[in-house]
Amino acid sequence: MRKINIAVVGLGQIGNYLLHELNSKKKDIEIKTGKLINVVAISAKNINKKRRYKINKKLFYKNPLDIFKHEKIDILFESIGLSGGISKKVVEKAIINKVHVITPNKALISKHGDYLSELAEIHKVNLEFEASVAGGIPILRTIKEGLATNKIFKVYGILNGTCNYILSQMEKSNNQFKEVLKKAQKLGYAEPGNPKLDLNGYDAFAKVRILSALAFNNKISKKKCLMEGIENISLKDVEVSNKLNFRIKLLGISEIVDGKLFERVHPCLVNKDSYIGNVSGVMNAVITEGEPVGESVLQGEGAGPGPTSSALMSDLLSILRGNIKFPFGIPNIKRKSIKVFNYDNYINSLYLRFEVKDKPGVLAQITNRLALKNISVERLIQIPNYKNKTASIVIITHKSKELDAQHCIKAISKSKNILKYPTLIRLL
Amino acid sequence: MRKINIAVVGLGQIGNYLLHELNSKKKDIEIKTGKLINVVAISAKNINKKRRYKINKKLFYKNPLDIFKHEKIDILFESIGLSGGISKKVVEKAIINKVHVITPNKALISKHGDYLSELAEIHKVNLEFEASVAGGIPILRTIKEGLATNKIFKVYGILNGTCNYILSQMEKSNNQFKEVLKKAQKLGYAEPGNPKLDLNGYDAFAKVRILSALAFNNKISKKKCLMEGIENISLKDVEVSNKLNFRIKLLGISEIVDGKLFERVHPCLVNKDSYIGNVSGVMNAVITEGEPVGESVLQGEGAGPGPTSSALMSDLLSILRGNIKFPFGIPNIKRKSIKVFNYDNYINSLYLRFEVKDKPGVLAQITNRLALKNISVERLIQIPNYKNKTASIVIITHKSKELDAQHCIKAISKSKNILKYPTLIRLL
Numbered sequence: 001m002r003k004i005n006i007a008v009v010g011l012g013q014i015g016n017y018l019l020h021e022l023n024s025k026k027k028d029i030e031i032k033t034g035k036l037i038n039v040v041a042i043s044a045k046n047i048n049k050k051r052r053y054k055i056n057k058k059l060f061y062k063n064p065l066d067i068f069k070h071e072k073i074d075i076l077f078e079s080i081g082l083s084g085g086i087s088k089k090v091v092e093k094a095i096i097n098k099v100h101v102i103t104p105n106k107a108l109i110s111k112h113g114d115y116l117s118e119l120a121e122i123h124k125v126n127l128e129f130e131a132s133v134a135g136g137i138p139i140l141r142t143i144k145e146g147l148a149t150n151k152i153f154k155v156y157g158i159l160n161g162t163c164n165y166i167l168s169q170m171e172k173s174n175n176q177f178k179e180v181l182k183k184a185q186k187l188g189y190a191e192p193g194n195p196k197l198d199l200n201g202y203d204a205f206a207k208v209r210i211l212s213a214l215a216f217n218n219k220i221s222k223k224k225c226l227m228e229g230i231e232n233i234s235l236k237d238v239e240v241s242n243k244l245n246f247r248i249k250l251l252g253i254s255e256i257v258d259g260k261l262f263e264r265v266h267p268c269l270v271n272k273d274s275y276i277g278n279v280s281g282v283m284n285a286v287i288t289e290g291e292p293v294g295e296s297v298l299q300g301e302g303a304g305p306g307p308t309s310s311a312l313m314s315d316l317l318s319i320l321r322g323n324i325k326f327p328f329g330i331p332n333i334k335r336k337s338i339k340v341f342n343y344d345n346y347i348n349s350l351y352l353r354f355e356v357k358d359k360p361g362v363l364a365q366i367t368n369r370l371a372l373k374n375i376s377v378e379r380l381i382q383i384p385n386y387k388n389k390t391a392s393i394v395i396i397t398h399k400s401k402e403l404d405a406q407h408c409i410k411a412i413s414k415s416k417n418i419l420k421y422p423t424l425i426r427l428l
Numbered sequence: 429m430r431k432i433n434i435a436v437v438g439l440g441q442i443g444n445y446l447l448h449e450l451n452s453k454k455k456d457i458e459i460k461t462g463k464l465i466n467v468v469a470i471s472a473k474n475i476n477k478k479r480r481y482k483i484n485k486k487l488f489y490k491n492p493l494d495i496f497k498h499e500k501i502d503i504l505f506e507s508i509g510l511s512g513g514i515s516k517k518v519v520e521k522a523i524i525n526k527v528h529v530i531t532p533n534k535a536l537i538s539k540h541g542d543y544l545s546e547l548a549e550i551h552k553v554n555l556e557f558e559a560s561v562a563g564g565i566p567i568l569r570t571i572k573e574g575l576a577t578n579k580i581f582k583v584y585g586i587l588n589g590t591c592n593y594i595l596s597q598m599e600k601s602n603n604q605f606k607e608v609l610k611k612a613q614k615l616g617y618a619e620p621g622n623p624k625l626d627l628n629g630y631d632a633f634a635k636v637r638i639l640s641a642l643a644f645n646n647k648i649s650k651k652k653c654l655m656e657g658i659e660n661i662s663l664k665d666v667e668v669s670n671k672l673n674f675r676i677k678l679l680g681i682s683e684i685v686d687g688k689l690f691e692r693v694h695p696c697l698v699n700k701d702s703y704i705g706n707v708s709g710v711m712n713a714v715i716t717e718g719e720p721v722g723e724s725v726l727q728g729e730g731a732g733p734g735p736t737s738s739a740l741m742s743d744l745l746s747i748l749r750g751n752i753k754f755p756f757g758i759p760n761i762k763r764k765s766i767k768v769f770n771y772d773n774y775i776n777s778l779y780l781r782f783e784v785k786d787k788p789g790v791l792a793q794i795t796n797r798l799a800l801k802n803i804s805v806e807r808l809i810q811i812p813n814y815k816n817k818t819a820s821i822v823i824i825t826h827k828s829k830e831l832d833a834q835h836c837i838k839a840i841s842k843s844k845n846i847l848k849y850p851t852l853i854r855l856l
Binding site: 147 | 718726739
């Protein structure tokens with residue numbers, strides 16, 4: 001039986017849980033693959049940090065780059081995080097030393113995935129990153145293998161559990177964004193220090209890029225087409241959407257429109273009765289549309305040490321079973337650079353909310369302006385606030401050019417009857 | 429570039445569509461695997477049958493067993509169907525000739541899977557059957573690979589699209605089972621001749637067996653623990669469940685209870701707000717519960733030539749990429765024989781419907797009998813039918829021993845006040 005030497009670099013919540021999994025599933029892995037795994041080196045910033053599972057200090061390296069000098073490593077887990085700096089250096093060095101690499105690091109892959117996958121191809125090792133998108137949901141493996149010969153046109157879903165938790169909770173508790181965020185931080189669902197990368201859509205966007213690279217066989221796009229987070233979603237929007245039988249979800253969407261790549265992350269009004277409208281809390285879900293398979297849905301826990309370790313271990317087994325594969329499913333030379341969709345041409349239904357002075361003529365002012373640009377109204381509700389003599393006017397438009405709608409809003413916002421800059425949320 | 433010779437045996441809807449896929453995805457497969465596929469032999473009962481895609485008659489063999497005498501085959505697709513007879517012979521012969529086999533044949537695998545997988549192991553070829561369970565949903569691959577080192581305790585779901593379509597349609601159209609079945613047959617969702625194997629749960633049971641063999645690493649169980657179809661579900665049950673915020677779904681369920689294997693297929697009352705309660709029409713869905721991944725859901729089209737071909741092609745790519753694997757994920761010698769759960773001990777909540785004469789004392793007669801066996805009532809509705817002086821009494825019980833409930837029902841049914849044998853449907 002062949003022995004496989006493993007190094008784990010980065011011993012935060014995920015790396016630490018992974019170490020525990022590696023130890024407790026040794027026998028199972030031996031049965032499934034015929035290989036005996038052995039953790040021979042670990043590394044982290046701080047050897048003495050309080051951790052859930054004890055680490056074997058004899059295996060500890062302060063500098064992860066030193067590991068390659070002293071040990072013969074077959075497979076390296078990188079769970080340091082961040083896109084540049086030491087995590088990139090460790091992965092590079094491992095690959096050059098013909099060490100397979102497994103990482104949950106979406107920032108690293110979405111930024112340097114093309115370069116690193118080429119490097120892995122040259123050195124004939126695996127670079128596996130199942131855990132980088134949607135935690136425990138094996139969506140990358142499903143696109144690369146389970147749906148291998150399908151022509152996929154669209155992949156989208158709920159890719160950030162923090163945002164989904166906050167939006168679900170706003171609806172449930174009738175609390176404003178900021179209060180719910182505090183609760184999420186207390187429960188560990190949002191970063192206590194700086195939750196910005198989750199909330200502004202950046203985290204979901206990194207995942208969208210990885211998904212589209214796999215689904216459409218293109219090089220990872222460097223252009224951010226449309227990225228909006230949930231920081232500006234107010235309780236009022238949650239409530240009004242609800243009345244209209246919608247829910248607000250932060251979606252990551254990648255699709256091919258007129259042969260061009262349209263990647264985006266933004267809040268969406270989705271139908272309450274739809275599948276995606278019923279994925280709540282910290283769950284993630286990914287939907288692919290392909291031919292001949294039709295629509296496929298995968299749902300599961302999108303984050304946390306357990307689900308992430310599940311994905312990391314699936315990568316490990318793939319390598320141990322000898323599945324040497326191109327990191328993005330096909331040789332790098334065959335990957336295309338698909339042109340990016342011009343977002344100015346985006347046509348869609350929109351939810352618009354205007355806060356106005358409640359006096360005659362204001363509604364006509366808004367609807368006239370929309371009519372001028374051929375934006376037709378599908379539904380309209382006016383909700384009066386008698387106390388302040390103000391009202392909220394909410395409009396769902398028929399499909400129209402978003403650029404036109406943006407211009408209208410800007411023009412309308414200048415009126416002295418409009419109390420604040422209007423809200424625009426896209427429908428799915 | 430290596431050329432791979434392929435034979436397709438069985439040219440019904442699936443085999444015929446597959447041939448078309450093989451031809452149209454040749455280039456894509458070459459890019460993804462570096463292998464050039466070539467269909468060199470086909471076989472079916474009838475060469476001249478009208479088919480959606482034309483077949484190349486030069487490649488035709490009347491007797492599929494002759495193929496091995498005349499051609500060098502690398503990979504064989506078997507899509508004849510049925511568990512015994514020629515399909516088994518062809519698969520056996522292929523494996524012995526060191527030919528990889530891919531099949532969507534759940535009857536064959538659930539009956540002879542253990543024997544055939546051993547044979548494949550001995551002859552060092554792949555036996556792949558992703559398409560045998562839940563059509564286009566890559567659930568087997570997900571269990572074997574995506575969730576490879578998870579400890580799975582339960583796997584369940586909607587595994588038969590015909591039944592799900594009929595139940596959804598009964599709710600939607602307010603029509604009785606028989607009428608809806610006719611419509612399903614017209615639309616091609618149910619076999620026109622003999623839809624029995626779908627309706628009585630047999631089809632779903634075959635899939636449950638395959639799922640539990642993979643999820644729990646056990647040999648395919650030969651015992652049918654509990655199998656009920658949807659033939660006796662009446663519109664009244666659909667309507668009453670609906671009022672109680674439930675839907676009726678035919679579920680296949682496999683779980684480990686007290687270390688024993690509990691496999692079953694039966695109609696279930698599921699919460700309308702639950703995930704599984706919202707999978708409607710011909711869709712399939714499979715839910716796995718495992719550790720550390722938590723709950724995972726996969727949903728997609730469960731049948732039809734397109735989704736089935738998607739799964740068959742994923743098996744093909746797995747073989748072409750050189751992933752030689754044990755058919756059930758681990759060596760046959762390591763697969764266990766898990767003892768079967770004694771269904772007499774099954775404790776569950778139940779939906780009971782009694783059709784009674786509407787006169788004093790009848791309700792007490794029923795509730796007293798239930799109380800005698802310690803079956804306590806969670807909800808009760810009595811729906812009068814003034815015209816006939818009858819009533820329906822519907823009871824949702826707290827968790828109780830099903831065997832006791834069955835005895836009660838039997839006893840109660842003997843009363844002259846009870847108009848027909850009571851209905852029992854399990855809650856999920």
